[in-house]
Amino acid sequence: MRGRDFVAFSILAVQSLVFVPRGVGAEGAASNPSPASWESSVAAAQPVVGLEARPDSGRARYAVCAECHLANGLGDPGGTMPKLAGQHRSVLIKQMLDIRSGRRSNPLMLPYVRSLPDEQAVADVAAYLAALPPVGGNGRGPGEDLLRGRQLYQRHCASCHGAGGEGDAAAFTPAIRGQHYRYVVRQLIDIAGARRGNAHPGMVAAIESFSARDVASVADFVSRLRDEDDRE
Ligand code: HEC
Ligand code: HEC
Numbered sequence: 285m286r287g288r289d290f291v292a293f294s295i296l297a298v299q300s301l302v303f304v305p306r307g308v309g310a311e312g313a314a315s316n317p318s319p320a321s322w323e324s325s326v327a328a329a330q331p332v333v334g335l336e337a338r339p340d341s342g343r344a345r346y347a348v349c350a351e352c353h354l355a356n357g358l359g360d361p362g363g364t365m366p367k368l369a370g371q372h373r374s375v376l377i378k379q380m381l382d383i384r385s386g387r388r389s390n391p392l393m394l395p396y397v398r399s400l401p402d403e404q405a406v407a408d409v410a411a412y413l414a415a416l417p418p419v420g421g422n423g424r425g426p427g428e429d430l431l432r433g434r435q436l437y438q439r440h441c442a443s444c445h446g447a448g449g450e451g452d453a454a455a456f457t458p459a460i461r462g463q464h465y466r467y468v469v470r471q472l473i474d475i476a477g478a479r480r481g482n483a484h485p486g487m488v489a490a491i492e493s494f495s496a497r498d499v500a501s502v503a504d505f506v507s508r509l510r511d512e513d514d515r516e
Contacts, residue, residue, distance in 0.1 A: 304458075316478045316488045325387055325482060326456055327349040329378040337373065342412030344403050357416045361423035363466025370418025370511060372453035378408035379458050379482075419514040423464035425504025427451075431504030436498055440490045449509040461509035468503035471493040498499065 346357075353359060357369035368376065382388035384397045384406075400406055438447075445451055449461030460468065474480040476491050491499075 292472070298515050317388045317481070317483050317485055319485050321387070321465055321482075322485055325378060325382055327372065328385070329381050329456065330505060331409050332381065332403045333374045335404055335409035338404075338408045339412040339415050341405075342408035343408045345400060348399065349409070352393070352396075357413050358370040358418075358422075359464060359467070361421060363423050363464035363468075363470065367422060367463055368413045369416035371459055372412060372451055372456075373407075373414040374453045374456050375408045375451065376413055377406055378456050378502055380406050380410065382482045386481070388480055389430045417513060418459075418462060418511050422462050422507060423466055425465040425469075425500060427488070427504060427508075429501035430505055430508070432497070432500035433503075436494075436502040437505050441502065444484070444487065449506055450511075459511075460492050460506050462511055462514055463506060465503050465507040468506050469499055471504060472499045 353365055353368055357367070359365035359367045379388065380397050380400075381403075383390045383393060384400075386394075389463075390397075397406075400409065444455070444457050445460055446457075449463075451457045451459035472491055472494070473482065475483040475488060476494065482497065494502075
């Protein structure tokens with residue numbers, strides 16, 4: 285990683301460590317995404333999902349991304365970088381387009397995703413990443429509150445993300461099984477507090493009354509769900 289990027293990387297890592305949730309969502313949120321903004325970002329992603337999937341072209345495009353996301357797309361167990369390998373192509377496309385357009389806040393990554401020349405390049409990188417195996421040790425939580433995590437997951441998450449955390453490609457719902465614990469915690473806090481920018485309004489409603497303990501336990505549970513190919 286180049287020096288300049290490492291500075292930004294460190295700042296981000298520190299920010300994600302020092303923010304302590306107190307009743308997630310209690311922070312003065314700017315605004316949460318409306319159903320209309322969800323519909324419009326899906327409408328922007330849908331035609332790109334329909335483009336030809338060319339993983340070989342995507343591999344070359346991914347070189348600039350690997351500096352942060354690593355060549356294997358597995359991110360880091362500390363959760364600064366999410367696991368991208370094996371994520372649904374549709375989800376990867378929507379997230380890249382949302383970040384590119386500023387709907388999802390990610391100033392660190394913005395210049396890189398904007399350097400992709402066109403929508404075909406976005407579709408190609410997504411096809412490459414979706415085909416990478418999502419295997420290997422991911423960051424997990426402390427493992428002390430998993431019963432609560434399971435109950436919360438079944439009640440508030442499984443209807444959208446699936447019983448095994450496999451997500452739903454057609455509904456642009458991410459696979460979250462085996463995702464790094466700290467990344468999941470950060471997304472839940474950012475989504476509840478309207479800091480991520482994009483989100484599904486139904487998910488915001490599902491988590492807005494979550495306590496810090498709820499967030500930690502459900503994220504820990506999610507981090508321990510496994511992809512069927514992930515035997516470690
Ligand atoms: C300078 C570091 C950096 C570079 C380079 C970078 N990213 Fe990222 N990317 C991040 C960070 C950090 C996040 C997570 C942000 C957060 O916590 O919300 C992220 C998130 C993502 C996500 C969303 C993942 C999810 O699960 O929602 C996708 C997709 C992604 N990056 C793809 C790419 C692609 C493709 C490239 C190359 C064109 C790229 N990134 C280059 C730092 C980077
Ligand atoms: C109403 C459906 C719905 C519910 C309920 C829901 N989610 Fe989500 N979730 C989504 C969708 C759709 C996205 C992608 C949002 C986007 O594109 O901006 C998402 C995004 C996420 C992300 C970010 C993934 C990434 O790769 O960045 C995490 C983590 C997550 N959800 C975890 C959960 C957990 C844990 C619960 C239960 C406490 C939950 N969700 C409840 C639909 C839902």
